[in-house]
Amino acid sequence: MSVITTENLTKVYNPDKVPVHALNGVDLTIEKGEFTAIVGPSGSGKTTLLNIIGGLDEPTEGKTFIKDTDLTTLSDSELIKFRLNHIGFVFQAYNLIPVLTAIENVSFVMQMQGRPSAECREKSLALLKEVGLEDKIHKRPSELSGGQQQRVAVARALASKPDFVLADEPTANLDSVSTAELLDMMLDLNKREDMTFVFSTHDQRVIDRARRVVTLVDGKIDSDEKRG
Ligand SMILES: Nc1ncnc2c1ncn2[C@@H]1O[C@H](COP(=O)(O)OP(=O)(O)OP(=O)(O)O)[C@@H](O)[C@H]1O
Numbered sequence: 001m002s003v004i005t006t007e008n009l010t011k012v013y014n015p016d017k018v019p020v021h022a023l024n025g026v027d028l029t030i031e032k033g034e035f036t037a038i039v040g041p042s043g044s045g046k047t048t049l050l051n052i053i054g055g056l057d058e059p060t061e062g063k064t065f066i067k068d069t070d071l072t073t074l075s076d077s078e079l080i081k082f083r084l085n086h087i088g089f090v091f092q093a094y095n096l097i098p099v100l101t102a103i104e105n106v107s108f109v110m111q112m113q114g115r116p117s118a119e120c121r122e123k124s125l126a127l128l129k130e131v132g133l134e135d136k137i138h139k140r141p142s143e144l145s146g147g148q149q150q151r152v153a154v155a156r157a158l159a160s161k162p163d164f165v166l167a168d169e170p171t172a173n174l175d176s177v178s179t180a181e182l183l184d185m186m187l188d189l190n191k192r193e194d195m196t197f198v199f200s201t202h203d204q205r206v207i208d209r210a211r212r213v214v215t216l217v218d219g220k221i222d223s224d225e226k227r228g
Contacts, residue, residue, distance in 0.1 A: 004030040009062040024219040037210035046200040088157030090167035127155040147178025167199035
């Protein structure tokens with residue numbers, strides 16, 4: 001089943017001043033369980049594409065479907081609710097809430113979804129165990145390494161039971177050991193839980209381990225390589 005489908009995605013920034021054509025007709029289908037890297041030179045449109053797929057930005061033309069839902073038909077409030085319930089986000093700067101502990105950061109998303117607090121706590125604990133942080137659940141972000149913070153961010157992304165996890169350069173601020181550990185963990189979640197991951201990266205070590213590599217050049221798909 002397709003989790004993400006884009007049709008003729010086009011994005012023009014500053015259309016009335018000096019237009020920047022960031023995406024030029026991107027047709028992309030991502031199936032459930034794929035582990036896809038979006039790569040390409042700086043300025044090729046990777047972040048723009050991820051932002052549109054994640055419902056954080058709107059295309060100038062074209063459509064984005066998450067399963068059967070056309071994001072372009074949702075109102076702002078519907079989109080906020082849709083993102084909360086269907087998409088897990090991981091950002092390069094981790095974006096954890098500094099005053100909350102690891103377990104509170106993960107629980108927060110589920111509390112926003114209105115799930116009972118006992119369930120939030122139990123599920124957060126299970127997720128932090130899955131990402132190898134059961135001994136750090138009461139630590140705040142400032143007490144954790146970058147790699148550990150990014151693991152909390154992945155646990156948080158999974159907390160809402162999303163249809164897929166979207167990650168914009170998730171390893172950009174990590175050293176090579178933490179990068180390898182984060183990838184091992186994401187690949188493990190991908191295999192065991194069939195979780196769909198879509199991430200942008202510049203890092204060749206990350207690209208080497210992706211199971212599908214979509215290359216953007218000048219806002220268009222230049223190549224799309226699926227690996228066994
Ligand atoms: N808010 C914006 N306003 C105007 N132009 C923008 C905006 N955001 C991005 N752009 C331009 O759109 C193009 C695509 O940018 P985008 O950030 O999507 O590329 P990228 O592949 O993610 O780049 P990088 O690898 O450097 O992060 C670039 O020319 C960029 O300068």
